[in-house]
Amino acid sequence: MAMTRVRPGRVLFKTRGRPHGAGAEDRPRDSAVIDWAAYIDGHRASTGTVDDAVRLIRDGRLTSDGDSAGFVWVGLHEPSSTELSELAEVFGLHPLAVEDAIHAHQRPKLERYDDVHFVVMKTVGYVARGADGAEVVETGEIMIFCGPDFVVTVRHGEHGELGSVREQLEQDPARLAKGPAAVLHAVADRVVDGYVCVADAVQEDIDEVEEAVFSPERTDESRRIYRLKREVIQLKRAVGPLAGPLRNLSGRRFVPAEIREYLRDVEDHLTRVREQVESYDELLNPILQAHMTQVTVADNQDMRKISAWGAIFMVPTAIAGVYGMNFDFIPSAGWHYGYHLTIGVIGLACLALYRGFRRHGWL
Template identity: 80%
Template sequence: MAMTRVRPGRPTMALFKPRSRPERLTRAAVRDTAVIDWAAYIDGHRVCTDSVADAVRLIRDGRLDAGDEESAGFVWVGLHEPSAAELTELAEVFGLHPLAVEDAINAHQRPKLERYDDTHFFVMKTVGYVRRPPEEAEVVETGELMVFCGADFVVTVRHGAHGELATVRARLEERPERLALGPAAVLHAVADRVVDGYVNVAEALQEDIDEVEETVFSPERTDEARRIYRLKREVIQLKRAVGPLAGPLRNLTGRRFVPDDIKEYLRDVEDHLTRVRELVESYDELLNPILQAHMTQVTVADNQDMRKISAWGAIFMVPTAIAGMYGMNFDHMPELHWRYGYPMIVGVIATICLTLYRGFRRNGWL
């Protein structure tokens, strides 16, 4: 399926300096460009070029270098945390709206779908469940993924460490018939990747919530309040990412530039999103009674401790009172000069203490 160009060809060499294709990057690597990957796709097949400018010229001018063969398709450019200058340079090439470019640079947007002329701007939140020191606690980290989708181009802008699209591009390139459907196929694949990330995080949260629930209702005394509050915060983080995406994703299925075949897949992604949203809502409802049960157990345990302390205090009060009475050193006191006075007092103290101990033990105080 060939894409029809809707914009006249324009010179692009002055706008984009030729760049060598970047190597696979690690987190520690220092980049001189935010461009992760790019390619021109003609009838679903990838055409590698030496620079982004060559890819754009191949699609829009219908030629590469000095060739005269006409071509049609779209360009897919992927960026990671671009600077304002880099994104502005792309905006000049693809005609991106300044407001959308500003949103993509700032990267503090809610999930949304907006249209600027013939370009659609789609914003999604990415999530990941990672461990952080010093307690090695698992937390939900969020990022953002913006997609500029036009008739002959797709520009993906990623902020954060999650939601990488290299695997998405590789899987799409294995299915040229899907890529031949145009930029909407890329938009569906990206949305599907993001929602799959929601599913993975939701499943990881489910495991942690089940573990906390089992610990709270175990006979052993534990202090899980901090962990429960942390899980509630992670659920809220996930809810902020999942909830607002439902509306834009639903609106996307009604746009004309999306082929009917892609609309079916988008509805499937929407179903997955709905399932995740329901799971997140259930997590929030489940954590509240778990927290209340834990606080009730803490209160009951404190009351038991107070009863034990009170019982032992009552037992030790008996020898303290008798010893204090005989420690007043009066000359005339009962059994003070009797030969068996001391053993008798010790026996009385032991008898009273043992009686109290058995009584408290029978009543469950000790």
């Protein structure tokens, strides 16, 4: 396989003396590089700089078949165009893929540029946001440049960290010795596991909304339902398009047979999550319709109550309006008991209307 040699004396990043290894992502950093290492036969060989890691792998470490006996894994978080362009010159990354990795906001996809495969995956996280502490689905991206003797992971977003993925792989040298494809599977597996966790969390929220909608207490759940529908859309955009790239990866020649089995397992998990997410619309739509129906029924009940009380108060208003007219001759206007009779008639009429409305459920 063709490989790009490191230019003599070239310095990639100002990473000398920077922390790397476990927990490096939590420490202050002055560049986009999170961690780097050379892996030989599945074992990590720590180096002072990225340059040293690349030279360790590429300077004469070739098998009889021309393949590298190891590979370099460089992890970056939201790199600038300058940083990634410098790395692209060393590994021979295609400018179009580099541009996608810098600007992000890409659909999940798999592309091949010569002997380098470029994979884009959407990451999802369930985080609390807003004054009410409501949890919402946020998305990020992981771009992977996978070559014969290197892996470059570019992460965008605050979630989807890969430090723990690297630690788990380093505890399994036999699988790590399979090369860059092992890293590709591990990252894909972590991303799909994130889908499962978020999908389960959304399912719990849907169950809570459904219980609240059909509970005797009257609550307004319309905003929460619409928020859940937006979260489902975010999940669909992340989960759905990834099925094709994962399926294609399983058939690529650079992926060893053992790793293909793992990739098919990840694809199976993705299929289950995709079906689960697609079923959420079928749950949320009737819940929203039921809630809107309840709101309409509640509004009708309120209008009936208002109408009933309005009818009751119309009786004294009408009688008082008649006897309040300035005519010289009004029947019973001069009768001694006229006032008491009028009040009694008003009271009896209002009481009769009240009991009638109560009997028919209007009050």
